[in-house]
Amino acid sequence: MFGKDLLVRMLDRRDTLPRDEIALIEALPVRPVTFGPDEEIVREGSRPAESCLIANGFAVRNQTIREGRRQITAIHVPGDFVDLHSLLLKVMDHSVSALGSCDVVFIRHKDLLTAMGGSPHLTRMLWLSTTIDTSIQRTWITCLGRRSAEQHLAHVICELYVRLEIVGLASDQTFAIPLTQAELGDVLGLSIVHVNRTLQELRAKDLVSWKDRRIVILDFQRLALLADFDATYLNLFHEPR
Amino acid sequence: MFGKDLLVRMLDRRDTLPRDEIALIEALPVRPVTFGPDEEIVREGSRPAESCLIANGFAVRNQTIREGRRQITAIHVPGDFVDLHSLLLKVMDHSVSALGSCDVVFIRHKDLLTAMGGSPHLTRMLWLSTTIDTSIQRTWITCLGRRSAEQHLAHVICELYVRLEIVGLASDQTFAIPLTQAELGDVLGLSIVHVNRTLQELRAKDLVSWKDRRIVILDFQRLALLADFDATYLNLFHEPR
DNA sequence: CTCGTCCATTAAACAATGTGAATGAGCCCT
DNA sequence: AGGGCTCATTCACATTGTTTAATGGACGAG
Numbered sequence: 001m002f003g004k005d006l007l008v009r010m011l012d013r014r015d016t017l018p019r020d021e022i023a024l025i026e027a028l029p030v031r032p033v034t035f036g037p038d039e040e041i042v043r044e045g046s047r048p049a050e051s052c053l054i055a056n057g058f059a060v061r062n063q064t065i066r067e068g069r070r071q072i073t074a075i076h077v078p079g080d081f082v083d084l085h086s087l088l089l090k091v092m093d094h095s096v097s098a099l100g101s102c103d104v105v106f107i108r109h110k111d112l113l114t115a116m117g118g119s120p121h122l123t124r125m126l127w128l129s130t131t132i133d134t135s136i137q138r139t140w141i142t143c144l145g146r147r148s149a150e151q152h153l154a155h156v157i158c159e160l161y162v163r164l165e166i167v168g169l170a171s172d173q174t175f176a177i178p179l180t181q182a183e184l185g186d187v188l189g190l191s192i193v194h195v196n197r198t199l200q201e202l203r204a205k206d207l208v209s210w211k212d213r214r215i216v217i218l219d220f221q222r223l224a225l226l227a228d229f230d231a232t233y234l235n236l237f238h239e240p241r
Numbered sequence: 242m243f244g245k246d247l248l249v250r251m252l253d254r255r256d257t258l259p260r261d262e263i264a265l266i267e268a269l270p271v272r273p274v275t276f277g278p279d280e281e282i283v284r285e286g287s288r289p290a291e292s293c294l295i296a297n298g299f300a301v302r303n304q305t306i307r308e309g310r311r312q313i314t315a316i317h318v319p320g321d322f323v324d325l326h327s328l329l330l331k332v333m334d335h336s337v338s339a340l341g342s343c344d345v346v347f348i349r350h351k352d353l354l355t356a357m358g359g360s361p362h363l364t365r366m367l368w369l370s371t372t373i374d375t376s377i378q379r380t381w382i383t384c385l386g387r388r389s390a391e392q393h394l395a396h397v398i399c400e401l402y403v404r405l406e407i408v409g410l411a412s413d414q415t416f417a418i419p420l421t422q423a424e425l426g427d428v429l430g431l432s433i434v435h436v437n438r439t440l441q442e443l444r445a446k447d448l449v450s451w452k453d454r455r456i457v458i459l460d461f462q463r464l465a466l467l468a469d470f471d472a473t474y475l476n477l478f479h480e481p482r
Numbered sequence: 483c484t485c486g487t488c489c490a491t492t493a494a495a496c497a498a499t500g501t502g503a504a505t506g507a508g509c510c511c512t
Numbered sequence: 513a514g515g516g517c518t519c520a521t522t523c524a525c526a527t528t529g530t531t532t533a534a535t536g537g538a539c540g541a542g
Contacts, residue, residue: 045473063383065469071383085376088369088482093376093474113361120358127368128329134375135326135334137382142304142312144385145430149499180519189386191500196521228306232286233334241329390529422490432530437491 002030002105003055006079006167011125013166014132015241021122024115030105035059035098037178041082044095048086050106054078057102058177062186063094072186073140074133075099075160075179079167081129087112100178100213121241128241135233144189147228149198152188154227157208161217162231173217243271243346244296247320247408252366254407255373256482262363265356271346276339278419282323285336289327291347295319298343299418303427304335313427314381315374316340316401316420320408322370328353341419341454362482369482376474385430388469390439393429395468398449402458403472414458 004025011017017025032055035041041059042048054076061074061082073094076082082096087109116123136159143152160177164170179187185195202208207223209216217223245266252258258266273296276282282300283289295317302315302323314335317323323337328350357364377400384393401418405411420428426436443449448464450457458464 061379063379065383065387069387071386073379073382085372088365088372089376089476090478090480090482091473091476093471094379117361120354120361120364123361123364123368124329127364127371130368130375131326131329131371134371134378135330137375137378138302138304138314138335140382141314141378141385142306144382145312145427146306146310181521182519186386192520193501193522194499197499200521230334232332235330235332237331239331241331421488433490434492434531435529438529441491 002032003053003078003103004028004030004105006055007053007081007129009168010079010166011129013238014128014235015125015239017125018121021119021125024119024122028107028111028115030107032103032105035102035104037100038097040095040097041102041104042086042092042096044092046092047090048083048092049110050108051081051084051086051112052096052104052106053081055103055105058099058179059096059102059104060099060183060187061094061096070186071189072183074137075156075187077160077163077167078169080133081126084112084126085130085133099183124241128235132235135235139233149188149190149194150201151227153184153195153198154202154207154223155229156184156187157215157217158220158224158227158229159234160215161220162234162236166236173220174214176214178213243273244294244319244344245269245271245346247296248294248322248370250409251320251407252370255369255476255479256366257479258366259362262360262366265360265363269348269352269356271348273344273346276343276345278341279338280343281336281338282343282345283327283333283337285333287333288331289324289333290351291349292322292325292327292353293337293345293347294322296344296346299340299420300337300343300345301340301424301428302335302337311427312430313424315378316397316428318401318404318408319410321374322367325353325367326371326374340424365482369476373476376476380474390429390431390435391442392468394425394436394439395443395448395464396470397425397428398456398458399461399465399468399470399472400475401456402461403475403477407477414461415455417455419454 008017008022008025041052056078059076059082060072062070062072064070143155161170164175169175181195182192185192199210206218208218249258249263249266297319300317300323301313303311303313305311384396402411402416405416410416422436423433426433440451447459449459
C-alpha cells in the first residue's frame with residue numbers, strides 16, 4: 001500500500017519484478033503526507049533528503065518564470081515516483097505541487113540507496129522509471145514545438161488515458177482529473193482563452209467531453225489519429241531490462 | 242580518448258570519479274564510427290544493443306511527425322552519452338543524427354552492464370548523466386511553452402555556451418556549432434523565416450553575432466537576463482551523488 | 483567560367499494565438 | 513436569500529508566427 005503497490009504495478013508492466021525486489025520496495029520505510037489543492041510538495045531550490053511517490057491524486061512539476069507565469073513540465077499520476085531524480089540532482093530546479101488533494105509518501109534517499117545497493121536490477125528499474133519520464137518530456141517538446149494547439153490537447157488526453165489505465169484509474173474511455181482550464185493552459189503553453197477555444201473544437205468534432213473534472217473520450221481512434229499519438233514512447237513493452 | 246575522457250570530465254564536474262571508476266570507463270571496449278552531416282546515428286524504431294558517446298562534433302535527437310516535419314528534442318555535444326537510455330528503453334522512439342561531421346563511439350550494453358555491476362556509484366553517475374538530459378529537456382519545455390521566440394533563442398545560446406565550456410569547446414564568449422537556421426527552427430519550434438527575424442533582433446540589440454557557424458556572445462550578462470537564464474538546471478555543483 | 487545548390491534574407495498576406503474585459507453558472511459561507 | 517468566490521465562456525482587438533515566393537551570396541562540380 002501507500003502507493004508502493006502502484007509503483008510495483010507500473011514497473012512490472014515493463015519487466016517482471018522478482019519477488020525479492022518487490023520485497024525490497026515493500027520494506028522501504030515511508031512517511032505519508034496529504035497535500036491540499038495547489039500545495040507545494042517539493043519546493044524549487046530546496047535540497048530534498050527524500051523522494052516522493054504519489055499514492056493517490058495528482059501532482060504537477062512546474063517551473064516558474066518572471067511575472068508569476070509558469071509552465072507545467074509534467075503531470076504525475078498515482079504510482080509515479082515524482083522526484084526520484086532529486087536523489088541525483090540534489091538541488092531542485094523546479095517545484096512539485098498537488099493538483100487537487102494528493103496523498104504522497106516520502107522515502108528517504110538513504111533507504112533507497114541501501115535497497116538499490118544490493119540489487120543492480122532494481123536500480124535499473126528505478127532508473128527506467130525516470131527514463132520513461134524523460135521519454136514523455138521529449139514527446140511534450142515535440143507537441144509544443146510542432147503540433148497545433150488542437151493536436152497537442154488531443155495528445156495530452158490520449159497520454160493521460162493510457163497512463164491512468166495502467167494503474168487502474170481509467171477505463172471505458174473515461175477518467176477523472178482535477179485540471180482547470182488555467183492549469184491546462186500551463187501544460188499546453190497556451191492562454192486560458194485559447195485553451196477554451198481549443199476544447200470547443202474537440203467537442204464540436206465529437207471527440208471528447210470534458211466536464212466537472214471528468215474526461216470522456218468519445219472516439220479514441222479518431223482522437224489518436226488527430227493527435228498523431230503513438231504510444232511507443234510510453235514503453236509499454238514487457239521485456240528484460 | 243575516444244570521447245571517454247570528455248565523459249569523465251563531464252561527470253567529474255558533478256562529483257569526483259574515483260580512480261577505479263575512471264578505470265572502468267577507460268576499459269570499456271569501443272567501436273568508433275564517423276558520421277557525415279545529417280547521417281542517422283540511431284534510427285527511430287530500432288532496438289540498439291549499444292549506446293553511443295560523442296567524441297567529436299554534434300548530434301541531435303529528433304522526432305519526426307507527419308509530412309516530413311520534425312522537432313529536435315536535444316542537442317548533444319562531445320562527452321554526451323547520447324542514447325544511454327536505450328539501455329533501458331529498448332525501442333527507440335526517436336532518432337539521433339549527426340549535425341555536421343560527427344565522431345561517435347559505440348559501447349555495448351553488455352559491457353556497460355558489466356562495468357556498472359560492481360559499482361553502484363558509477364551506475365549512479367551514469368544515471369545522473371541521463372538525469373541532466375532530463376533537466377535540460379524540462380527547461381526546453383518551459384522555453385517552448387512560456388517564453389518568446391527571442392528569449393528562447395537567447396536561452397539556447399546561453400545553454401550551449403555553458404555546456405561547451407565544460408568540455409573545453411567554448412571560451413572567450415564564442416563557440417562554433419554547425420547549425421543552420423532551418424535546424425535552429427526545428428530546435429525552437431519556429432519557421433525558418435521567423436528564426437531569421439528573431440536572430441536579427443538579437444543582432445540589433447548587439448547581444449550576439451552568428452556567422453559562418455560561429456556564435457559570438459557580445460554581452461553574456463544581458464543575454465542571460467533577456468533569456469531569464471539560470472544555470473541551476475545544468476547541475477554544475479560538485480558534490481557527493 | 484558557369485551552372486546548380488545550399489543557405490540567409492526579405493516582403494506581403496494570412497492564420498494562429500494572446501490580451502483585456504465582461505458575463506454567467508455553480509458553489510460555499512453566513 | 514445574498515455575497516463572494518472560482519471557473520468556464522465569449523467578444524473585440526492586438527500580437528506573434530506561418531506560408532509562399534522571390535532574391536542574392538557563397539561555394540563546389542564540371
